[in-house]
Amino acid sequence: MSSARKTLELLSFFSTARPEIGLSQLCRIAGRDKATTYRHLQALETAGFVEQNPVTRQYRLGPAVMQLAQVREATVPRKASAQLPMTQLADVTGETAHVSVLSGNTLYALASCESPKHGTRAVIDITTFPLHATASGICALAFGPEQLFKSATARMTPYTANTPVTPDAVARLVEDARATGFARSDRSFEAEIHSLSAPIYDQTGLFAGAVSVACVASRFTPALEHDIKTQLVTASRDITRNWGGALPPEIETAWASSLAPAQTLDIAK
Structure with a gap:
């Protein structure tokens, strides 16, 4: 599996039942080590696909996902x-x-x-x-x-x-x-x-x-x-x-x- 695919795959673990996920929890869900998962999250955060809740410090989907979803539905x-x-x-x-x-x-x-x-x-x-x-x-x-x-x-x-x-x-x-x-x-x-x-x-x-x-x-x-x-x-x-x-x-x-x-x-x- 390519690095890009592994990075983007992290987005699939978010859902309405699980809107926020901490780093350690995401490591367990994805079956990956902490360093690799953190690096992938950093890349997603830079691109706006995830963001950290300033209160809980857990990760959630970012505004870029919403923008792409709107473009997808429009087109x-x-x-x-x-x-x-x-x-x-x-x-x-x-x-x-x-x-x-x-x-x-x-x-x-x-x-x-x-x-x-x-x-x-x-x-x-x-x-x-x-x-x-x-x-x-x-x-x-x-x-x-x-x-x-x-x-x-x-x-x-x-x-x-x-x-x-x-x-x-x-x-x-x-x-x-x-x-x-x-x-x-x-x-x-x-x-x-x-x-x-x-x-x-x-x-x-x-x-x-x-x-x-x-x-x-x-x-x-x-x-x-x-x-x-x-x-x-x-x-x-x-x-x-x-x-x-x-x-x-x-x-x-x-x-x-x-x-x-x-x-x-x-x-x-």
Whole structure:
């Protein structure tokens, strides 16, 4: 791994759940020595990508990150055009909805919305989604570029007892996603969370990300699964349209087949 990549990778450890990180804590998280981590932080601080809280002396994201985020959204609009369908998805299903975007071999969290219907609900507090262990990741493997599978299976961290840890196990999940149009994560990333995802496409005609619903596993029933899948179809269509894309006919066909006979969907609205 290059020095530049190691330096920039430190930014990925910050999140809404962990907005500030001290030097020693960051060393433990990144698995690096103190001198190297401090040198990388100094480079990021000089460029404005991180700053030190003058009170706690811990590091937090700097103003340069905000500036780049604004440029990204202005030139490649994603978050704003996904917000309404995602919010509606959370409202109707009563569960947490979220959207992710693919860049290279990494699936990044774009936005999330928690439904107030339940006191206990899924919280999306990660910046990137493990491809082998999340519904969003399986969705990317099923409908994204072929090289993702090699990247996903190169290092399969066992997050829970249900995490697939062999290429064959991941391949079976990918095959099911392609057949049904929906990817699934059954307590494989978090022990109490069951998730479903549907693909999103953009103006390139290629897979661009996933829209997902994360549900507390104890609430997950066949009836709720059907409702979530039905609403995911609507959200995927809306976000894909907003991103200038079109859903491949085979996705619409897979949805209609997997949801029939309980509900007949209009193909390619």
